[in-house]
Amino acid sequence: MIxxxxxxxxxxxxxxxxxxxxxxxxxxCACACVPGRQGAEQPLASMEAEQAAAAAVAAEEARxxxxxxxxxxPSEPQREAVRGLSPKLPNRCRALMARLVCLPPPPQxxxxxxxxxxxxxxxxxxxxxxxxxxxxxxxxxVLKELTAMESPLLAQVLExxxxxxxxxxxxxxxxxLIHIYGKQKLLQKAEDAFHAxxxxxxxxxxxxxxxxMDMYSKAGDLTRAKEIFKEIGLLGLPxxxxxxxxxxxxxxxxxxxxxxxxxxSKMGDQQIVAGKEVYKALLRAYSYKGDSEGAQRVxxxxxxxxxxxxxxxCALLVNAYCLTDRINEAMIVTRNMRSAGITPxxxxxxxxxGAYEKVNRLEGALAFLTELEENGVIIGQEPSQxxxxxxxxxxxxxEVEQVLKDLAVDRKNTLEVDRKNILASDRKIKRRxxxxxxxxxxxxxx
Numbered sequence: 001m002i003x004x005x006x007x008x009x010x011x012x013x014x015x016x017x018x019x020x021x022x023x024x025x026x027x028x029c030a031c032a033c034v035p036g037r038q039g040a041e042q043p044l045a046s047m048e049a050e051q052a053a054a055a056a057v058a059a060e061e062a063r064x065x066x067x068x069x070x071x072x073x074p075s076e077p078q079r080e081a082v083r084g085l086s087p088k089l090p091n092r093c094r095a096l097m098a099r100l101v102c103l104p105p106p107p108q109x110x111x112x113x114x115x116x117x118x119x120x121x122x123x124x125x126x127x128x129x130x131x132x133x134x135x136x137x138x139x140x141x142v143l144k145e146l147t148a149m150e151s152p153l154l155a156q157v158l159e160x161x162x163x164x165x166x167x168x169x170x171x172x173x174x175x176x177l178i179h180i181y182g183k184q185k186l187l188q189k190a191e192d193a194f195h196a197x198x199x200x201x202x203x204x205x206x207x208x209x210x211x212x213m214d215m216y217s218k219a220g221d222l223t224r225a226k227e228i229f230k231e232i233g234l235l236g237l238p239x240x241x242x243x244x245x246x247x248x249x250x251x252x253x254x255x256x257x258x259x260x261x262x263x264x265s266k267m268g269d270q271q272i273v274a275g276k277e278v279y280k281a282l283l284r285a286y287s288y289k290g291d292s293e294g295a296q297r298v299x300x301x302x303x304x305x306x307x308x309x310x311x312x313x314c315a316l317l318v319n320a321y322c323l324t325d326r327i328n329e330a331m332i333v334t335r336n337m338r339s340a341g342i343t344p345x346x347x348x349x350x351x352x353x354g355a356y357e358k359v360n361r362l363e364g365a366l367a368f369l370t371e372l373e374e375n376g377v378i379i380g381q382e383p384s385q386x387x388x389x390x391x392x393x394x395x396x397x398x399e400v401e402q403v404l405k406d407l408a409v410d411r412k413n414t415l416e417v418d419r420k421n422i423l424a425s426d427r428k429i430k431r432r433x434x435x436x437x438x439x440x441x442x443x444x445x446x
Contacts, residue, residue: 074102085145092132093141099124100146100153121153125160136168155180162196171197175208182215190215206237210246217250225250241267245278252281257294264301273305280313287316290323311337311345318348322355330355331368338375346380353383357390365390 074082081101085094103121128134139161146154158177161167174197181190194212198204213228229247232239244267251260260282264274279302286294299317302309314337321330330352334344349372356365365387369379 078102081149084149089141089145090138092128092134093138093145096124096128096132096142097145100142100151100157101149103153121156122160125157129164129166134166136166139164139167155184159193169200169202171202171205171208174202175211178208178211178215182211182218185219187215187219187221204235206232206240206243209235209237210243213243213250214246217246217253220253222250222254222256241272241275244272245275248274248278249281252285255285257282257285257291261294261297276302276307279305279307280316283313283316287320287323290320292320292324292326292329295320309342311342311348314342315345315347315351318351322351325355325359327352327355327359327361327364334372338377344372344377346382349377349379349383350386353386353390357386362390362394 078101082098085097089097100121103124132138143154143158143161146157155177158173158180162169162173162177167173174193177193178190181187181193190212194204194208197208209228209232213225213232216222216224216228225247229243232243244263248260248263251257251263264278264282267274279298283295283298283302286292286298295317299309299313302313314333318330318333321327321333330348334348334352337344337348349369352368353365356362356368369383369387372379
């Protein structure tokens with residue numbers, strides 16, 4: 001009998017089998033003592049020893065397996081996790097999940113060879129399969145719960161499930177395991193899972209190869225990513241938007257931005273549009289390098305692809321211009337944003353103020369802020385703090401405080417005038433007086 005070394009796990013079924021063994025023992029002994037039945041009489045002492053051994057095995061099994069007993073008292077987080085399990089879980093799945101939650105996590109380095117906790121997990125799963133006879137739906141429910149709680153045991157449980165006939169493993173299951181290993185940067189384990197799938201005769205499709213290519217891309221292995229890309233073409237598998245996107249991301253991570261642009265152009269020739277995240281990654285790469293021309297090319301390509309730029313994409317383009325001290329072009333970007341109905345974000349404003357400070361052009365910065373305020377753009381916390389720090393370094397703190405006081409009085413008077421006008425015109429809304437001064441314009445006059 002194979003010993004499943006799971007301490008303090010009990011089972012009602014094992015207790016039932018133990019009672020059955022004791023109940024059937026006397027008839028066996030009585031039959032063995034009848035002379036002439038087998039041609040030879042077995043010694044009574046030998047039969048009693050056999051019965052004692054069977055009873056000991058049953059007792060040992062009953063002692064080891066019990067679902068409602070734990071090696072040590074569960075901690076409060078573990079109890080909370082058990083209480084948070086889905087109420088739709090069948091009892092067989094809930095019993096396993098309660099034990100999995102209370103198991104210690106695997107080592108962080110991914111090396112589980114010779115680890116006793118891993119043997120405990122394997123034994124627990126083996127006994128669950130033997131006792132509960134799960135189907136594929138039960139396995140999937142357990143894996144879904146482990147995924148929802150981001151359990152570190154997910155990969156180990158999936159590994160064990162792939163070896164069980166009741167799981168009925170397919171290519172997508174191996175793809176999921178490779179994806180998990182890819183996120184953990186365990187390339188060797190992912191490759192082992194891939195070879196295990198091929199050894200079982202399961203077909204290798206485009207989704208599986210794309211997952212491998214994406215894994216090598218994130219690991220910085222451009223050579224292996226290119227090999228997988230070529231293999232997809234040689235196998236006659238479709239090269240779709242996802243495949244191209246994974247290869248483009250590999251070129252971007254390898255800082256081969258021109259090759260990435262060429263592949264996007266190739267996609268356009270085949271009437272395939274790259275995803276927004278791919279364009280954003282390429283634009284970010286050009287922006288952080290300070291390549292304003294490359295950033296502008298990608299920004300134009302985004303609009304040609306029918307993708308409406310948002311504030312984050314515009315901020316990347318503004319950053320590219322600011323890093324090369326092309327402040328006028330950066331301001332044109334913010335004006336185009338306003339024309340398109342997009343309010344410049346605090347990041348864009350702060351980038352332009354930082355570029356003005358870099359070239360020590362306070363007057364230009366104040367004119368830029370005045371233009372924004374006149375167009376109804378509210379200056380947020382980030383650019384305000386940047387401007388305050390700049391003015392403090394210039395030693396004009398007292399002038400700033402005086403301007404703030406004057407501006408507060410001016411706004412109070414303006415509000416009073418507006419209130420009187422509203423009451424005089426039967427509460428009709430009128431525009432505020434054009435004599436109202438903004439903070440930036442007041443600083444400019446100072």
